[in-house]
Amino acid sequence: MKKFGVVDTTFARFDMGSAIIDELNSTGTGFVTVRYTVPGIKDIPVAAKKLIEEQQCDIVIACGMPGAKPVDKISAQVASMGIMQVQLMTNRHVIEVFVHEDEASSPSELAWLSERRAREHALNAYNLIFRPGKLTENAGKGLRQGYEDVGSVEEPKNTGIRH
Amino acid sequence: MKKFGVVDTTFARFDMGSAIIDELNSTGTGFVTVRYTVPGIKDIPVAAKKLIEEQQCDIVIACGMPGAKPVDKISAQVASMGIMQVQLMTNRHVIEVFVHEDEASSPSELAWLSERRAREHALNAYNLIFRPGKLTENAGKGLRQGYEDVGSVEEPKNTGIRH
Amino acid sequence: MKKFGVVDTTFARFDMGSAIIDELNSTGTGFVTVRYTVPGIKDIPVAAKKLIEEQQCDIVIACGMPGAKPVDKISAQVASMGIMQVQLMTNRHVIEVFVHEDEASSPSELAWLSERRAREHALNAYNLIFRPGKLTENAGKGLRQGYEDVGSVEEPKNTGIRH
Amino acid sequence: MKKFGVVDTTFARFDMGSAIIDELNSTGTGFVTVRYTVPGIKDIPVAAKKLIEEQQCDIVIACGMPGAKPVDKISAQVASMGIMQVQLMTNRHVIEVFVHEDEASSPSELAWLSERRAREHALNAYNLIFRPGKLTENAGKGLRQGYEDVGSVEEPKNTGIRH
Amino acid sequence: MKKFGVVDTTFARFDMGSAIIDELNSTGTGFVTVRYTVPGIKDIPVAAKKLIEEQQCDIVIACGMPGAKPVDKISAQVASMGIMQVQLMTNRHVIEVFVHEDEASSPSELAWLSERRAREHALNAYNLIFRPGKLTENAGKGLRQGYEDVGSVEEPKNTGIRH
Numbered sequence: 001m002k003k004f005g006v007v008d009t010t011f012a013r014f015d016m017g018s019a020i021i022d023e024l025n026s027t028g029t030g031f032v033t034v035r036y037t038v039p040g041i042k043d044i045p046v047a048a049k050k051l052i053e054e055q056q057c058d059i060v061i062a063c064g065m066p067g068a069k070p071v072d073k074i075s076a077q078v079a080s081m082g083i084m085q086v087q088l089m090t091n092r093h094v095i096e097v098f099v100h101e102d103e104a105s106s107p108s109e110l111a112w113l114s115e116r117r118a119r120e121h122a123l124n125a126y127n128l129i130f131r132p133g134k135l136t137e138n139a140g141k142g143l144r145q146g147y148e149d150v151g152s153v154e155e156p157k158n159t160g161i162r163h
Numbered sequence: 164m165k166k167f168g169v170v171d172t173t174f175a176r177f178d179m180g181s182a183i184i185d186e187l188n189s190t191g192t193g194f195v196t197v198r199y200t201v202p203g204i205k206d207i208p209v210a211a212k213k214l215i216e217e218q219q220c221d222i223v224i225a226c227g228m229p230g231a232k233p234v235d236k237i238s239a240q241v242a243s244m245g246i247m248q249v250q251l252m253t254n255r256h257v258i259e260v261f262v263h264e265d266e267a268s269s270p271s272e273l274a275w276l277s278e279r280r281a282r283e284h285a286l287n288a289y290n291l292i293f294r295p296g297k298l299t300e301n302a303g304k305g306l307r308q309g310y311e312d313v314g315s316v317e318e319p320k321n322t323g324i325r326h
Numbered sequence: 327m328k329k330f331g332v333v334d335t336t337f338a339r340f341d342m343g344s345a346i347i348d349e350l351n352s353t354g355t356g357f358v359t360v361r362y363t364v365p366g367i368k369d370i371p372v373a374a375k376k377l378i379e380e381q382q383c384d385i386v387i388a389c390g391m392p393g394a395k396p397v398d399k400i401s402a403q404v405a406s407m408g409i410m411q412v413q414l415m416t417n418r419h420v421i422e423v424f425v426h427e428d429e430a431s432s433p434s435e436l437a438w439l440s441e442r443r444a445r446e447h448a449l450n451a452y453n454l455i456f457r458p459g460k461l462t463e464n465a466g467k468g469l470r471q472g473y474e475d476v477g478s479v480e481e482p483k484n485t486g487i488r489h
Numbered sequence: 490m491k492k493f494g495v496v497d498t499t500f501a502r503f504d505m506g507s508a509i510i511d512e513l514n515s516t517g518t519g520f521v522t523v524r525y526t527v528p529g530i531k532d533i534p535v536a537a538k539k540l541i542e543e544q545q546c547d548i549v550i551a552c553g554m555p556g557a558k559p560v561d562k563i564s565a566q567v568a569s570m571g572i573m574q575v576q577l578m579t580n581r582h583v584i585e586v587f588v589h590e591d592e593a594s595s596p597s598e599l600a601w602l603s604e605r606r607a608r609e610h611a612l613n614a615y616n617l618i619f620r621p622g623k624l625t626e627n628a629g630k631g632l633r634q635g636y637e638d639v640g641s642v643e644e645p646k647n648t649g650i651r652h
Numbered sequence: 653m654k655k656f657g658v659v660d661t662t663f664a665r666f667d668m669g670s671a672i673i674d675e676l677n678s679t680g681t682g683f684v685t686v687r688y689t690v691p692g693i694k695d696i697p698v699a700a701k702k703l704i705e706e707q708q709c710d711i712v713i714a715c716g717m718p719g720a721k722p723v724d725k726i727s728a729q730v731a732s733m734g735i736m737q738v739q740l741m742t743n744r745h746v747i748e749v750f751v752h753e754d755e756a757s758s759p760s761e762l763a764w765l766s767e768r769r770a771r772e773h774a775l776n777a778y779n780l781i782f783r784p785g786k787l788t789e790n791a792g793k794g795l796r797q798g799y800e801d802v803g804s805v806e807e808p809k810n811t812g813i814r815h
Contacts, residue, residue, distance in 0.1 A: 006300045011317045015303030027340040037299040039287040042243065046250035053254065069226055071263060074240050075241070075398050080368065083246040084408040087372035088415060089251060091379065096368055100397060107316040115318060129450040137333045140341030143365070153339045153433040155441060171628045176642045178629030200625040202613040202632070205569065205585055209576035216580065234589060237566050245573040270642040278644060279540060403726050406694065410734040413698035415704065422694055426723060450691040459663060462689040465660045466667030469691070479665045479759040481767060495654065497791045501804045504792030526788040528776040528795070531748055535739035542743065560752060563729050571736040578740060596805040604807060 002031040005051035005060035011040040012065035013107075014114035016097060020061050023122035028130060031058075031119055041066060041075055041098075045082030052090045060086075060094045061125050063118060068102035076100070093128055097121045099146070117146035165194040165292055168214035168223035174203040175228035176270075177277035186285035191293060194221075198203050204229055204238055204261075210302060215253045223249075223257045224288050226281060231265035239263070256291055260284045262309070270276030280309035328357040328455055331377035331386035337366040338391035339433075340440035342423060343346045346387050350449035354456060354488075357384075367392060367401050371408030386420045387451050389444060394428035402426070418455055423447045425472070441482075443472035491520040491587050491618055494540035494549035500529040501554035503595075503603035505586060509550050512611035517619060520547075528586075530555055530564050534571030541579045549575075549583045552607060557591040565589070582617055586610045588635070606635035657703035657712035663692040664717035665759075666766035667751060672713050675774035680782060683710075693701055693718060693727050693750075697734030700710040704742045712738075712746045713777050715770060720754040728752070745780055749773045751798070768796035 004024055008017035021033050034055055036047045041064040051057040062083055066076035076098060083094050097118050104110035114143070127134045142150040167187060171180035184196050197218055199210045204227040214220040225246055228237035239261060248256050260281050267273035287308070298315045305313040330350060334343035347359050360381055362373045367390040374386040377469040388409055392402035402424060409420050423444055430436035450471070454459045497506035510522050523544055525536045530553040540546040551572055555565035565587060572583050585609050593599035607641060613634070616623045631639040656676060660669035673685050686707055693716040694814045699713040714735055718728035719751040728750060735739050735746050756762035776797070779786045 008300040010298055010304055010306040012303045013305040013313060015315070017299075017302050029289075033301060037295070037302045038256075038291070039284070039298065039308070042247065043256060045247060045394040046254065046256055049251055050254055061186070065382045073400075074236075075243070077404065078240065078243045078247055080245065080401070081407065082251060084368065084371060084404055085248070085251055085411070088375055088408060088411055091372065091376055093364075093369060093372055100376070103397075108319045111316040111318040114316075121365070128364070132363070135336055135365065136361060139343050139363045140338045141336055142339040143336040145365070150339060152341070153440075154435040155437040156434045173624055173627040173630055173632040175629045176631040176639060178641070180625075180628050184640070192619070200628045201582075201617070201623065202610070205573065206582060208573060209580065209582055212577055213580055234592075237562075238569070241566065241569045241573055244570065245577060248574070248577055259600060271645045274642040274644040277642075315514070329707040399726075405728070406730045407733065410694065410697060411737070414734060414737050417698065417702055419690075419695060419698055421691070429723075438805065447691070449774055454690070454695075458689070461691065462669075462687060464662040465669050465689045466664045466668055467662055468665040468752055469662040471691070476665060478667070479766075481763040482760045499787055499793055501792045502794040504804070506695065506788075506791050507761055524788060526784070526791045527715040527745075527774070527780070528747070528797070530788065531736065532780075533747060534736060535743065538740055539743055560755075563725075564732070567732045570733065571740060574737070574740050596806040598809045600805040600807040603805075617765055647713060 003055065003057045004031050004033045004125065005048065005057035006033055006035045007044050007047045007051065007053065007060060008037050008063040009044065009065070010037060012063065014065065014111050016063035016114050016118035019115045019118040020063065021124045023119040024126060028124050030130070034121055041079040042082070044079055045086050048083065048094045049086045049090065052092050054152050056075070057092070058083060059092060059129055061097060061121060062094050063097045065101060065114065072161070087162050093125070095121050095125045113146045121146040166220045167196045167288065168211065168218065168220035169196055169198045169208050170210045170214065170223060171198070171200050171226040172203055172207065172228070173200060175226065176193050177228065178276050178285065179226035179277050179281040180244045182278045182281040183226065183285045186282040187289060190289050192237060193293070200224045204242040205245070207242055211246065211257045212249045215249070215255050220255070222255060222288050223256050224284060224290055225259060228262050228264060228277065231263070256288070256324065258284050258288045282295050283308040329381065329383045330357050330451065331374065331379065331381065331383035332359055333359045333373045333386060334363050334389040335366055335370065335391070336363060338389065339439050340391065340395045342389035342440050342444040345441045345444040346389065346448045349445040350452060351456050353449060353452050353458050356456070366399070367405040368408070370405055370439060374409065374420045375412045375416065378412070378418050379436040384452050385418060385455055387447060388420055389415050389423045391425050391427060391440065394426070419451070421451045439472045492544070492546045493520050493522045493523045493614065494537065494544065494546035495522055496528055496536045496540065496549060497524070497526050497552040498533065498554070501552065502590070503554065503600050505552035505603050505607040507533060508607040509552065509611045512608040513615060516615050518613060519619070521601065530568040532572070533568055534575050537572065537583045538575045538579065541575070541581050541627045546581070548581060548614050548618055548642060550586060551583050551609060554588050557589070558623050558636045582614070584614045585608050602635045611632040655684045656683050656777065657700065657706070657708045658685055658687045658698045659694055659696050659703065659712060660687070660715040662718070664715065666717035666763050667696065668718065668751045668770040671767045671770040672715065672774040675771040676778060679775060679778050680784070694734070696731055697738050698734065699801040700746045703743065703807035704738070704744050706778065709744070711744060711777050711781055711787050713773060714746055715748060715749045717753060718752050720752070741766065745777070747773050747777045753771060765798045772791050772797040
């Protein structure tokens with residue numbers, strides 16, 4: 001039995017945590033989920049670490065919605081670096097699901113984007129744990145979470161490189 | 164009995180530390196508070212770590228007021244990264260209560276904002292320790308500390324996502 | 327027998343991982359390769375660390391393709407800092423092969439650049455493990471991976487420095 | 490008997506280290522000082538750490554003078570993050586006394602500012618070790634080191650906050 | 653017998669590593685040198701750490717030449733933070749000798765600057781190990797490596813500071 005952790009915030013404007021848990025449950029079985037809600041984005045990393053170390057989660061999905069101001073962008077970067085650090089301290093993946101408020105041009109697009117990105121990253125987390133081969137099949141395929149995939153690029157001809 | 168640490172600075176222009184202690188005391192019981200004042204924002208993280216490791220605090224609330232100059236913004240970022248690191252080294256939350264001097268348009272607004280943000284983050288810290296379920300109830304609700312909450316966003320219709 | 331790890335992403339638009347494995351195999355023997363595909367660039371560092379610590383890789387080559395938006399540039403920086411950290415935690419090299427989407431002016435140039443840089447860095451990794459002297463021979467020679475080497479610069483005359 | 494470490498650089502244009510030692514000696518007794526001079530600002534953090542771990546300093550005061558160019562600003566940020574890290578690795582304060590060359594409009598103002606900031610931070614370090622209560626008395630008072638204190642801000646009236 | 657490590661890159665356009673070893677050898681005795689060449693600037697920190705931990709170097713001099721593009725500037729910052737981290741993990745100095753390609757206005761000036769800065773930092777490293785007092789003599793003297801020293805600044809008169 002695997003354990004998926006979900007961290008989310010009261011700062012975000014969409015309930016991505018519920019979308020993730022719903023998506024995971026409709027994707028497969030063999031796991032349980034545990035949820036941890038914190039106030040803001042910079043509170044996420046330690047929550048993820050506690051889920052891994054104190055609740056034995058095998059992977060964590062961390063959802064946040066940085067605001068549009070410069071100070072929010074800095075907060076997002078600090079949070080990302082914390083999430084990076086948690087992974088390196090625990091040897092567990094923490095999938096970052098951040099939706100920047102200024103990525104969307106309307107409240108309804110923001111909600112749509114948040115749900116879609118959350119659900120697609122739930123699948124990524126599921127694949128990392130249960131079917132890693134599916135990720136390798138898609139290596140270099142230009143996949144995106146939320147907006148449309150952009151696809152691969154191709155070379156015009158074979159390229160000889162020097163040795 | 165829980166222990167709440169409060170770190171503040173002589174650099175800040177409002178006594179957020181006292182506001183936090185007052186708010187905590189009027190919110191509930193079952194805890195004591197300990198306060199540690201340092202000169203500036205970059206002195207905060209080690210003070211928070213000492214409160215956790217040497218005084219066994221269960222959580223720390225860290226108050227700072229970065230100035231408006233670029234050099235102050237860098238100091239705030241370094242301090243935030245230190246606060247992040249403290250949390251990951253100790254598995255304890257350190258709630259960052261930073262009020263940037265240029266967030267407010269007048270001295271009195273700055274004071275108002277500082278007090279309100281301090282008090283609302285005191286409640287967040289209290290909830291993290293004593294009633295985490297209250298945070299999960301508010302996941303994705305667009306809560307803010309200081310200025311008004313911005314609320315949730317909603318999708319126009321159900322969104323089918325690809326699998 | 328040495329072990330080379332290769333980490334790549336589904337986000338990238340070219341399959342650099344396969345190019346690297348192909349290049350390594352056509353360069354020499356005495357090693358095996360193991361591949362680990364993750365969703366995005368910020369998932370790379372922990373994958374590299376797991377390859378080193380859980381699969382005993384002697385070196386890892388980490389391929390990513392950051393997008394052109396500011397948020398992608400930040401992600402690349404966070405990923406780079408994670409890759410740095412992995413190296414310092416393990417005392418193993420992790421060769422970063424990042425191709426920024428906006429380095430190339432067309433999809434076919436992007437593909438060409440990605441393959442060439444991937445293959446040239448595969449040689450760098452091979453040299454670090456099997457023939458480090460070849461790198462010292464080229465110290466200060468202005469080598470580049472992908473686009474043309476820029477070469478060395480020369481002084482007009484001998485320069486006396488003060489003591 | 491307490492031990493104060495002082496780190497300074499040959500890069501700086503004013504001898505802040507001597508000013509700090511002089512100020513400490515004229516402020517009180519019960520301590521010795523040890524000084525460690527390095528070339529530049531990025532050499533400071535490891536010197537501070539060595540003073541703490543190899544020479545048992547209880548606190549370190551670290552003086553640097555970043556230049557005005559962008560590359561110098563980055564160096565200052567890297568040094569600040571190193572100083573932050575030293576504190577978190579040792580649970581000791583390292584008081585950062587940085588004077589940016591472009592804070593002053595003339596060489597003599599730069600010298601004046603450097604001396605004054607150095608001396609005022611020497612007092613901060615002294616207070617952290619010998620009389621921490623003096624810092625708490627000044628919490629939120631808008632103190633500055635170098636230029637004039639800016640003082641506290643006040644609210645126009647009591648503010649009711651929601652619960 | 654002391655051991656000096658020298659790390660350099662094939663990316664740099666001048667052979668700073670050889671200049672450093674030459675300068676060290678013409679400055680004194682009582683040490684040996686060991687050299688480690690890596691592809692690029694972000695490969696430097698782990699090489700420095702390996703020299704310290706696996707080859708018992710007492711100090712490392714790390715040479716790199718960041719390019720002029722924004723992506724190169726970020727790489728330099730990540731490398732600097734890695735070098736910082738190595739020092740704090742090992743309690744050894746790693747002297748960073750970075751020459752930014754855009755510091756010089758011509759290829760020959762770039763070569764001149766690289767050699768001069770490399771040699772002057774070799775002296776700094778030598779002094780840190782063998783004659784630290786020489787650095788303290790020069791504290792606050794405005795020394796530079798490469799271009800001319802800028803010297804000290806002086807106060808117009810004695811400055812009384814408040815207590």
